[in-house]
Amino acid sequence: MLPAHLPEAHLYRPGTGEPSLRWGIVGPGWIAGEFAKALKNHTNQRVVGVSSRSPERGAAFAAEHGLEHVFGSVEQLAAHPQIDVVYIATPPNDHITSGLAAIAAGKHVLIEKPFTVSADEARSLAEASRAAGVLAMEAMWSRYLPQASVLRQLLDDGVLGEVRTVLADHGQAIPFDPQHRLYRPDLGGGALMDLGIYPVQLSSFVLGAPEKVLAVGGLTETDVDSHSTVVLQHAGGGQSSLFSSLLSRTAMSATIGGSQATIEFGAGFYTPTSFTLRGAGHGDPSLDWSDPTGLSLFDGLSWEATALATFVGEGRTESPVHPLAEVESIMATIDQARAQLAAA
Numbered sequence: 001m002l003p004a005h006l007p008e009a010h011l012y013r014p015g016t017g018e019p020s021l022r023w024g025i026v027g028p029g030w031i032a033g034e035f036a037k038a039l040k041n042h043t044n045q046r047v048v049g050v051s052s053r054s055p056e057r058g059a060a061f062a063a064e065h066g067l068e069h070v071f072g073s074v075e076q077l078a079a080h081p082q083i084d085v086v087y088i089a090t091p092p093n094d095h096i097t098s099g100l101a102a103i104a105a106g107k108h109v110l111i112e113k114p115f116t117v118s119a120d121e122a123r124s125l126a127e128a129s130r131a132a133g134v135l136a137m138e139a140m141w142s143r144y145l146p147q148a149s150v151l152r153q154l155l156d157d158g159v160l161g162e163v164r165t166v167l168a169d170h171g172q173a174i175p176f177d178p179q180h181r182l183y184r185p186d187l188g189g190g191a192l193m194d195l196g197i198y199p200v201q202l203s204s205f206v207l208g209a210p211e212k213v214l215a216v217g218g219l220t221e222t223d224v225d226s227h228s229t230v231v232l233q234h235a236g237g238g239q240s241s242l243f244s245s246l247l248s249r250t251a252m253s254a255t256i257g258g259s260q261a262t263i264e265f266g267a268g269f270y271t272p273t274s275f276t277l278r279g280a281g282h283g284d285p286s287l288d289w290s291d292p293t294g295l296s297l298f299d300g301l302s303w304e305a306t307a308l309a310t311f312v313g314e315g316r317t318e319s320p321v322h323p324l325a326e327v328e329s330i331m332a333t334i335d336q337a338r339a340q341l342a343a344a
């Protein structure tokens with residue numbers, strides 16, 4: 001039996017007592033621009049500075065987003081007394097270096113996904129942030145979207161029955177360019193790091209850490225994973241089948257299957273989207289959910305920023321929604337999958 005109606009999302013709404021933090025951005029690239037816009041338009045947070053390896057790029061970003069300060073390094077940015085939190089939006093290989101620098105300066109950090117390029121690095125960052133008493137959080141924005149809250153409640157309430165299946169895909173057609181960060185092993189490129197992490201984190205959210213990881217796929221001529229299917233076996237017999245690719249665009253859909261009901265996400269399961277909760281029997285009724293907040297696509301980055309400010313206000317050093325132990329476990333799954341693909 002499906003419930004009469006779907007639960008309300010618990011949201012990290014701006015203006016609910018969270019501190020208004022002053023943010024510095026490291027790496028004025030594509031996602032940094034989307035993040036700055038989302039903060040300006042949909043939060044009580046304020047971006048005040050940016051650091052870049054190029055004074056011109058830093059100045060252009062600051063002018064576009066109305067920022068007061070431009071810095072030449074993460075160290076200078078993090079040392080500035082008017083910055084409370086550092087958002088790291090550089091390629092994945094740099095996350096550990098910039099993250100440790102910000103933490104050493106006593107600043108909170110929001111680090112783009114993937115948090116680091118390995119579970120070992122994730123552990124080092126987590127230990128450093130705990131020792132410093134600052135908050136470290138992966139910018140896994142999907143976890144802070146309204147749909148994640150509704151999904152969590154449906155799972156916790158047992159509405160799906162025994163959940164044994166997660167199917168998810170994330171394929172984008174990225175033209176081959178050996179200089180593009182996604183095709184460069186030295187920058188932490190590859191489909192799993194950039195795209196596959198979304199299906200892997202969904203599997204972790206629903207079924208927890210796997211007991212067994214099996215990856216089949218291929219490599220680019222630059223030796224990053226071009227595409228793969230990762231099969232995860234979970235305790236109790238649950239299984240996940242997770243596809244990612246730099247070679248072809250896919251529906252970016254997700255299905256979570258249980259003995260009593262199934263959730264089918266619309267396209268872009270990791271972005272603000274809709275889903276259908278469907279009874280397990282043929283002809284069973286279904287319930288549709290769509291994001292009621294009006295925030296679409298990258299406006300959705302604002303939720304994680306307000307969540308971070310809320311956690312800082314509560315004196316936390318990590319996110320209760322996406323804890324560092326889980327971040328590390330997700331990286332460990334990706335480590336295993338990448339090692340298998342490289343060895344094949």
Ligand SMILES: NC(=O)c1ccc[n+]([C@@H]2O[C@H](COP(=O)([O-])OP(=O)(O)OC[C@H]3O[C@@H](n4cnc5c(N)ncnc54)[C@H](OP(=O)(O)O)[C@@H]3O)[C@@H](O)[C@H]2O)c1
Pocket residue numbers: 026027028029030031032051052053054057058089090091092094112113114139141181187193194
């Ligand atoms: N949440 C999301 O939806 C989402 C979407 C896209 C990307 N991301 C993540 O965000 C991160 C950045 O991705 P992006 O697409 O924004 O990349 P991008 O456009 O290439 O921007 C990265 C920025 O980092 C700096 N940078 C480049 N190479 C560097 C290096 N070797 N060391 C230090 N800094 C370097 C560059 O700025 P300067 O050269 O000016 O210093 C560059 O503008 C990645 O981790 C990615 O997975 C998240």
